[in-house]
Amino acid sequence: MDFDVTQDWHVASPYDFLRRLRHERPVFRSEHLGAYVLTRYADVRAAYGDARRFSSKGSLTISRSLTEETRARLGEHGSFLSxxxxxxxxxxHTRxxxxxxxxxxxxxxxxLERRFRELNEDVLDRVAGRGRADFVEEIAHEPSVKLTAAFIGVPAADEEFVQRRVKEWFQLFLSPQPPGRQLELADGFLTYLDYVDRLVVARAKDPQDDFTSLMTSLIGEELSHREVVxxxxxxxxxxxxTVPNQLGNSVLRLLREGQWPVPPERVANAVEECMRIDGAAxxxxxxxTTDVELHGVTIPAGELVLLSTDSAAHDETVFPDPExxxxxxxxxxxxxxxxxxxxFCVGAALGRLQLRTALDVLGARLPGLRLAEGASVAYRRSIVGRGLPSLMVEW
Ligand code: HEM
Structure with missing residues (x-):
């Protein structure tokens, strides 16, 4: 058996498989991923903590499947994210x-909390009277998208454009795509880069109170233009x-467990337990960077290694009765x-704040939330993320 992103179980419920790996093959060579996989909590943590032997350099550009034609189209931007x-x-990294x-x-x-609360209230003002919605599409995304846009400094009128383009470049660089689709995505990506470039130039001339202005002010001293883009x-x-994905996973879990609405004093820990059991990453x-010996296996220098936080979060030696x-x-x-x-995620506090605030507002406004009759639940197929494209709910 191996990881297989084309199979539903891989994202939805890989836990029997992961448990076997933790017990029997804690350093597992996945042919499918082309990587060694660490599954035990202690090993994952130790590898994260050892940046010298476990390097991040180039680790994000896991899709090395760009065609010659796509590379030519991207030109100097082919190594985006480098x-x-x-x-x-x-x-x-330190800098x-x-x-x-x-x-x-x-x-x-x-x-940002007050603004985020208002953004959630706004969405609910619009949909609450309907009694039914796609939670992911119609409720979960908008507040996070708008908050992030405001934080970065994207004008409201450009939010939709940015959201569409962000999804496209994510597909281009982080998941394998057929050649024709690559070219389409590459064009979209170049348009997007051009947009971000113009935003940086605009903020250099006329700084505002936002992330783009702050980073732009560091160009030449701490950062290069490319790094800022x-x-x-x-x-x-x-x-x-990531945040809407985690929120969707969390609401599904809470509804299935009959834990809705979550009492306000339990929200903070509920968010952590939802992340543990159904993590979005x-x-x-x-x-x-060198040959690494672990549990009798040698991971040769230069090999790709997946630190499975999903498995670590279900490691029974740390979390009793993990399922x-x-x-x-x-x-x-x-x-x-x-x-x-x-x-460690630089946006963790912001992510947690959003998840807690959203559960708080949703619980107060839609205490009768439930899964829609006959709603089907299928996760997106991905190596690194878990999220639902859609989740039909009623109240
Ligand atoms: C629930 C939501 C989120 C999850 C599950 C998540 C997950 C992660 C993970 C696993 C990493 C470590 C990557 C690695 O070690 O290779 C990371 C890093 C990072 N995250 Fe998040 N993230 C979330 C939300 C956010 C938000 C809201 C922001 C910013 C607005 C953000 C920005 C970043 C950045 C910039 C890094 C790189 C940090 C570094 O390399 O030093 N994340 N995130």
Whole structure:
């Protein structure tokens, strides 16, 4: 048996398989992924903590399937993401991370809560009277997309354009696509880069109170123009997709477990337990920089390694009875769905704030929320992310 993204079980419920790997083959060579997979909590954590032997350099550009024609079309942008913070090692990482962190201070993040609450109320004002909606499409995305856009400094009129384009470049660079589709996506991507470029130029001339202005002000001192464009493009994705995916997974779980609405005092821990049991991120890729000996297996230098946070979050040595949802599990927040170590998600506090606020508002406004009769539930097929394209609900 192997990981197989074309199969539904791979994303929906790989836990029997992962448990067997943890017990029998803790260093598993996946032919399908072309990578070694670490599945035990302690090993995943140790590898995240050892950036010297487990390098992030180039680890994000996992789709190496771009055709010659697509590469030619992309030109100098073919190596996009090569200077993105999650895709580099120290000392570049240390410098980039310092710059990005300036925008994610606890104060800056806390200041976004009220706006996010309003954005959720706005959506519910629109749909509440209908009694039925696609939770993912019509409720979960809009508040995060709008909040991220405001944080970055994208004008409201451009939000739709940005959202469409972000999805496209994600497909182009992070999941294999047929050649014709690659070219289409490449054109969209170039249009998008051009847009971000113009935003940076506009903020250089006329700074505002937003992420783009702050990063632009560091060009020449701490950051290059290209690094700023990659940061902005990618953080737009971080905010647009991961949080709504996690929210969709969480609402599905809570409804199935009969835990709706979540009492306000239990929301914070419920968010952690939902992340643990149905994480929106499944793991991170690294490259071994030297031969690594582990549990009797040698991972040769240069090989790709998947740190399976999904498996770690279901490791029974850390989380007793891991397939059971325990809303007040004392160590639920020990999951590594936000990563661990020097690349630990810089948006984690913002992600948590959004998840908590959304569950709070939704619980208060739609206490009778339930899955729609006969609604089918199918996850998107992906190696690194878990999310539902659609979730029909009623109230
Ligand atoms: C529930 C939502 C989210 C999940 C599950 C998530 C997950 C992750 C993970 C697993 C990593 C580590 C990657 C690695 O080690 O290779 C990461 C890093 C990162 N995340 Fe998030 N993230 C979320 C939300 C966000 C948000 C809202 C933002 C920004 C607005 C963001 C921005 C970033 C950035 C910039 C990094 C790179 C940090 C570095 O390399 O130092 N994330 N995220």
């Amino acid at each position: 200077s993105f913070v999650a895709n580099v090692d120290p000392p570049d 980039l991370r310092r710059s990005v962190s300036r925008a994610f201070t606890p104060r800056a993040v806390a200041a 990659e940061l902005i493009s990618t953080i737009l994705l971080g905010g647009n997709d 499944l793991g991170s890729f690294r490259f071994a 059971r949802f325990v809303i007040d599990r004392p160590n639920a927040d020990a999951h590594m769905v936000f990563g661990y170590g020097i690349h």
